[in-house]
Each structure stands twice: as structure tokens, then as C-alpha cells.
Amino acid sequence: MRIVLRKLKTLVKMIMFKFVSLFFQLRYKVNEKKVFFVSDVRNELGGNLKDVYDYLEGKGYDRQVFCKRKRTDKTTKADFVEIAKQLSTAKYILLEDVFDYIGFMHVRKGQEICQLWHGAGAYKRFGFSRLKNEKGNLRIHKGYRKYAKAITSADSIRECYAEAFDIDIGKVRATGIPRTDIFFDKAYIGRKKTELYNEFPQFRGKKVILFAPTYRGTKVRDAAYNFDMINLKEIYQQLGDEYVFVFKWHPAAYNNILLQGKDVYNLEGFNDFYMDLSQNRDINDLLLITDVLITDYSSVIFDYLLVDKPIVYYTYDLEEYSADRGIYYPFEDYVYGAVVRTQAGLIQAIKNEDMMEDKRETFRKRFMEACDGHSTEHVCKWIFDM
Incomplete structure (x- = not known):
């Protein structure tokens, strides 16, 4: 019963999100200079997202941010509307981890969802890679497949990220990890x-x-x-x-x-x-x-x-x-x-x-x-x- 209720709640949230997003899609074009930085595990911007945010300062970009301390915090109605608006109108959507609403959103022409994954290297299997080891009712975030770009710390592990996100390896690049710059x-x-x-x-x-x-x-x-x-x-x-x-x-x-x-x-x-x-x-x-x-x-x-x-x-x-x-x-x-x-x-x-x-x-x-x-x-x- 609990599983059924959870699935029903998710379905309702998805329908509401699509409806609100449609309103913004009909009203606004994609803003070519807007960058939406998203994290639902922080109460303020940090890690790779913060490094990129700071780098863009003074370069003419409209930088928008949404942070939530942890996934167990409830999303307010105002947050819900803000997320729908920014996801519907930003040219660039930058993540550092899983973000549920990516699974619901319609990616408009010209939009790019970019995953600046929080961890370097490739150690524990994650995403779709987990299907090789784990059995049972394993749910994989479908939003992974919507990524336009993802970064890694070395060329030899690009295939691990491509497999985890179920995307073409050409969408994965070994740029290095921004937050490691401090060690130099x-x-x-x-x-x-x-x-x-x-x-x-x-x-x-x-x-x-x-x-x-x-x-x-x-x-x-x-x-x-x-x-x-x-x-x-x-x-x-x-x-x-x-x-x-x-x-x-x-x-x-x-x-x-x-x-x-x-x-x-x-x-x-x-x-x-x-x-x-x-x-x-x-x-x-x-x-x-x-x-x-x-x-x-x-x-x-x-x-x-x-x-x-x-x-x-x-x-x-x-x-x-x-x-x-x-x-x-x-x-x-x-x-x-x-x-x-x-x-x-x-x-x-x-x-x-x-x-x-x-x-x-x-x-x-x-x-x-x-x-x-x-x-x-x-x-x-x-x-x-x-």
C-alpha cells in the first residue's frame, strides 16, 4: 500500500509540474544567457557548481540558483513554481547530483542539461551501471538520459559515466573536476x-x-x-x-x-x-x-x-x-x-x-x-x- 501511495504521489507531482512548466514554456522563450544551478543536497551553492558560478561572474550570464539542504526537506509551493520556471526557460541547467524534476521536464530545443557530478573518478557503480550487479526492484533515475554533457576526471573512465547515465560517450568529456583546482x-x-x-x-x-x-x-x-x-x-x-x-x-x-x-x-x-x-x-x-x-x-x-x-x-x-x-x-x-x-x-x-x-x-x-x-x-x- 505504501508503495502504491508513493507512486501515486509522484504521478500527481509530475502532472502538476508539467502543467506549470507548460505555462512558462508558452509565455517565455529559452533565455540563451540564463544558467540554472541546481542542488537539493545543499543549503547554499558549493562544490563544482560554485566554482563554475564564480567563473561566470562578469561574463554576461544570468545566473539563477536553487539549493535545498537535503532531499528530506519538503519543497514549498514557491520552490515548486520557481523550479518549473527556471527549468523551462534556462539555456543551461547545471547539476551536481540526481535532481528528480529533470525526470519530469520536457527539454526544449536549445536547452542543455549538464551534469557536473559531485565525485571524481569511477569507483562504486551508480545509475544504470548498478543494473549489472543489483537485483530486485531497483529504480534508476530516468532523467540521466536527458543529459547533454557530463564531465569526468580522466579520459579512461568516460565509458563508466556514459554507461551510468545511459548516454553516448561523445557527451562525456574529461575536463577535470572544478573543485580539485584548490589542490593546485x-x-x-x-x-x-x-x-x-x-x-x-x-x-x-x-x-x-x-x-x-x-x-x-x-x-x-x-x-x-x-x-x-x-x-x-x-x-x-x-x-x-x-x-x-x-x-x-x-x-x-x-x-x-x-x-x-x-x-x-x-x-x-x-x-x-x-x-x-x-x-x-x-x-x-x-x-x-x-x-x-x-x-x-x-x-x-x-x-x-x-x-x-x-x-x-x-x-x-x-x-x-x-x-x-x-x-x-x-x-x-x-x-x-x-x-x-x-x-x-x-x-x-x-x-x-x-x-x-x-x-x-x-x-x-x-x-x-x-x-x-x-x-x-x-x-x-x-x-x-x-
């Missing part, structure tokens, strides 16, 4: 490090461990993490003198983790050793002060390569995860640091700080070769023919 900007790096150390003085004189795993579960509402695999007390006892430990949970898992309560996730009583910065939406600034990254199947491995610091893959559930969600290439192709399965192994790998230089260079050429510090410029020249 020495002035920005120096300024941001100073800001972060001033904001978090407990970082001074310590090495910063950033713990940034992806979520488990095929659906956002089921997102979780196995806290049996991280003993907070033991990690503190082993590393507390030399390090600080920062949590950056995936947005899909963060709220669910908090709902589990302090029985499994209590950071109090460890003398400022632990900190949770999950509500900081963008992770790249945190990477600038990170000395050791701990992750697993998260796309943060691609951005972090440009920091040139040690990484540890804590993949206690590798076989299960690979069989369920699926990854594009063999796991070994993604590794440029220590791989561990136990907490004892994790603690030792943090202390070892193995850089694996040869694997880093192979990884860079395969997944990040287009990121050169000028990705924002490359993207804008392609999309806007500048």
Missing part, C-alpha cells in the same frame, strides 16, 4: 590551513586522521556503519598522544548514525581527540590539513590523491560490498595505500604511513589525469563555448 592553488591552501587551525586549535601540533567511509546499504534510508569495527577507546589509547581523529560521515549515513545514540557513538571523554565534522558539507578543505585518510569505497580517494599524503583502506567487508553495490574495476586498481581488515591492522597502518609511490602514479594516470588546476576553465570553455 598554493595561496588558497595556505589561507585555508590558517583558517582551519584558527577554528580548531586542537589540531595544532598534532597529526590529523580523517575517517571518511562511505555508507553501507543500497538505499539511503538504510545507510549505516558497523560500529563493532571501531573501538573508540582502544584507538584513543593507541594514538591519542600524537594524533587527532576527525569523523566525516557520508550524508546518507550521518542522521541514521546519530539516531543510534551514544551507546555506539559517544565521542565525549577523550580529551578532544575525537571530533565530528560531518555537517561540513564539502570535504576538500579538510583534506588540506589531513595527514592520514581512512576510507573504503568512497570517491574521496580520488581528490585525496592530490594531497599526496598517506591513505588507509579499511575494507572489512570487501567481498560483501563488491557483490552487493558493485565497483567498476577490480578493487586492487583503486589501491595506493595500505588495505586492512581489522582494527589492529588499522592502527598499525596509520602509524606506518606507507605512501606506495608507484601505485599512486598508476592511479593518477588512470583516474585523475585531467585534473591539472584548470578544470573549472576547461569545463566552462566546453559547456559555454567560451
